[in-house]
Amino acid sequence: xxxxxxxxxxxxxxxxxxxxVVAVIAVTALVSSFWxxxxxxxxxxxxxxxxxxxxxxxxxxxxxxDILSLIMAGARTAVFVSVGAGVVAxxxxxxxxxxxxxxxxxVRETVAVLVDILIAFPVLLIAMMISSVWGGSLWVVIWAVGxxxxxxIARVTRPExxxxxxxxxxLAARASGLTPRQSxxxxxxxxxxxxxxxxxxxxxxxxxxxxxxxxxxxxxxxVVEPSWGILLADLQRYIGVHPLSVIWPGLTITITVLALNxxxxxxxxxxxxxxxxxxxxxxTPAVVA
Amino acid sequence: MLRYALVxxxxxxxxxxxxxxxxxxxxxxxPGDVAQLIAGTQASPAEVDALRESLGLNxxxxxxxxxxxxxxxxxxLGTSLLSGASVGEELFLKAQVTVPLGIMALLIAILIAVxxxxxxxxxxxxxxxxxxxxxxxxxxxxxxxxxxxxxxxVFSVWxxxxxxxxxxxxxxxxxxxxxxxxxxxALTIGIVEGAMLxxxxxxxxxxxxxxxxxxxxxxxxxxxxxxxxxxxxPAVGLSIITVLGLQVAGIIVGSVVIEQLFTLPGIGRMLVAxxxxxxxxxxxxxxxxxxxxxxxIGFLVDLLHRAIDPRQREAA
Numbered sequence: 001x002x003x004x005x006x007x008x009x010x011x012x013x014x015x016x017x018x019x020x021v022v023a024v025i026a027v028t029a030l031v032s033s034f035w036x037x038x039x040x041x042x043x044x045x046x047x048x049x050x051x052x053x054x055x056x057x058x059x060x061x062x063x064x065x066d067i068l069s070l071i072m073a074g075a076r077t078a079v080f081v082s083v084g085a086g087v088v089a090x091x092x093x094x095x096x097x098x099x100x101x102x103x104x105x106x107v108r109e110t111v112a113v114l115v116d117i118l119i120a121f122p123v124l125l126i127a128m129m130i131s132s133v134w135g136g137s138l139w140v141v142i143w144a145v146g147x148x149x150x151x152x153i154a155r156v157t158r159p160e161x162x163x164x165x166x167x168x169x170x171l172a173a174r175a176s177g178l179t180p181r182q183s184x185x186x187x188x189x190x191x192x193x194x195x196x197x198x199x200x201x202x203x204x205x206x207x208x209x210x211x212x213x214x215x216x217x218x219x220x221x222x223v224v225e226p227s228w229g230i231l232l233a234d235l236q237r238y239i240g241v242h243p244l245s246v247i248w249p250g251l252t253i254t255i256t257v258l259a260l261n262x263x264x265x266x267x268x269x270x271x272x273x274x275x276x277x278x279x280x281x282x283x284t285p286a287v288v289a
Numbered sequence: 290m291l292r293y294a295l296v297x298x299x300x301x302x303x304x305x306x307x308x309x310x311x312x313x314x315x316x317x318x319x320p321g322d323v324a325q326l327i328a329g330t331q332a333s334p335a336e337v338d339a340l341r342e343s344l345g346l347n348x349x350x351x352x353x354x355x356x357x358x359x360x361x362x363x364x365x366l367g368t369s370l371l372s373g374a375s376v377g378e379e380l381f382l383k384a385q386v387t388v389p390l391g392i393m394a395l396l397i398a399i400l401i402a403v404x405x406x407x408x409x410x411x412x413x414x415x416x417x418x419x420x421x422x423x424x425x426x427x428x429x430x431x432x433x434x435x436x437x438x439x440x441x442x443v444f445s446v447w448x449x450x451x452x453x454x455x456x457x458x459x460x461x462x463x464x465x466x467x468x469x470x471x472x473x474x475a476l477t478i479g480i481v482e483g484a485m486l487x488x489x490x491x492x493x494x495x496x497x498x499x500x501x502x503x504x505x506x507x508x509x510x511x512x513x514x515x516x517x518x519x520x521x522x523p524a525v526g527l528s529i530i531t532v533l534g535l536q537v538a539g540i541i542v543g544s545v546v547i548e549q550l551f552t553l554p555g556i557g558r559m560l561v562a563x564x565x566x567x568x569x570x571x572x573x574x575x576x577x578x579x580x581x582x583x584x585x586i587g588f589l590v591d592l593l594h595r596a597i598d599p600r601q602r603e604a605a
Contacts (some may be wrong), residue, residue, distance in 0.1 A: 117307045122541065212435075213546050257432075
């Protein structure tokens with residue numbers, strides 16, 4: 001990872017948009033852990049349903065909570081879930097890809113078939129499977145997206161890993177005495193990193209969507225946790241009377257997901273020049289909430 | 290073709306088996322005591338034990354699994370742990386909402402994706418094409434549930450054209466009202482799915498535009514656009530079929546959330562309720578039916594693709 005890919009990423013409008021928004025969300029999450037304009041959980045019946053105005057920039061909800069503060073605090077949950085899901089997806093994806101590319105033939109092919117089967121499981125169904133035994137929590141979202149996308153990462157990374165492993169320079173490295181493990185860390189992983197990081201960025205976008213959808217359904221965050229999905233569910237009950245307040249959390253989710261998707265697109269173009277002129281393939285796997 | 294169908298069929302069977310084992314094990318092996326949950330916190334350990342016995346949760350895992358699968362093979366999806374009602378009958382009832390909803394959503398998605406996707410490809414590099422791509426990219430990032438809320442705000446709250454929620458008690462005996470109730474939900478799923486499909490149609494069209502046969506047609510005197518429409522679009526249609534399985538999975542997932550938002554009595558809402566009450570037998574059968582459906586669609590799509598794509602046939 002040299003700064004060269006970063007400057008290439010910055011050079012495209014989409015990459016720039018992705019980077020900036022993701023940075024803003026991350027900083028917001030950080031800031032919200034010690035400061036928000038108002039306490040996101042403190043209700044004040046006298047201030048209920050204030051329209052967007054100073055000092056409640058996005059207005060207030062049915063119990064007079066400040067919507068901007070709720071959204072800022074929700075960023076924390078979004079970052080937590082997307083990073084958590086990213087870690088799980090990385091571990092599962094890389095292990096499955098390595099098992100599917102670098103082992104004995106029968107193991108390799110069994111793993112490949114297994115991955116093909118698992119990919120048909122939509123993330124939401126995995127989440128419901130887990131939460132029917134664990135009950136709802138943010139960990140359910142993390143595990144469900146992590147497993148779902150881990151399989152997806154494995155499917156994309158496996159052929160790439162195999163291609164690199166059979167390339168001449170890896171063969172030469174092996175002949176010159178590198179152990180399989182050294183060749184894995186020195187040659188194989190760095191060479192599949194671009195493919196993998198792009199997938200990771202997309203899986204974090206799915207994690208944000210999944211958190212909102214699952215929390216809305218009651219399988220994600222609990223009602224006292226700050227979450228964009230919970231906020232959507234809260235505001236939806238008053239949609240007939242106060243239709244506009246529901247715009248803010250939805251817009252926040254859309255912009256965040258869009259930024260992560262564009263960051264993935266930009267990273268792909270920046271890290272792999274051969275892809276630049278190839279038509280984009282469909283990257284979204286079994287879609288989520 | 291037959292050989293391919295057999296191999297692909299074997300993979301389908303393997304997929305169904307692996308799914309059933311995974312669903313079963315996840316629901317049994319993970320911590321969480323269903324009997325305790327049903328009996329409530331007031332129950333004595335002896336009562337919980339008796340309940341566990343009567344629910345058959347004390348039997349060896351393998352027996353429980355083979356009983357469940359054996360039943361399914363015979364067409365018996367089991368009975369609810371809580372109400373004792375037949376899962377199969379309820380699924381059949383709820384499917385009368387979910388299946389029409391899914392078909393309507395799929396049609397809307399295709400009606401959006403195909404014309405706009407092709408248009409976006411034709412206008413590539415021009416302002417209109419960029420606007421279409423940005424629009425699709427943004428719509429694909431919208432959470433389905435929020436899209437539904439915004440449509441409710443516009444079409445029910447502001448315009449008052451369509452009912453915001455619910456499904457007529459009379460069901461399909463009043464087809465007009467039933468379709469009216471499904472229109473907004475189907476539109477919601479259709480728009481979001483359509484935006485994803487549109488990006489695929491766009492890149493498939495662009496790919497087709499670069500093909501030799503389109504270039505040849507252009508060289509022998511057709512305009513570029515005409516060449517693309519006459520010779521490229523059939524190839525695009527073919528590649529759309531390959532993502533149909535993905536679309537179906539997306540629509541199933543979308544319907545789970547959307548049935549909740551619009552309070553439709555469909556399979557998705559039933560599944561959400563059953564996960565909430567931890568009705569294990571129902572949940573495992575419903576999950577298997579849904580994943581099985583996705584797997585079967587994938588199988589059919591692969592066969593169809595094979596049957597109509599001459600290149601695939603020759604490769605065999």
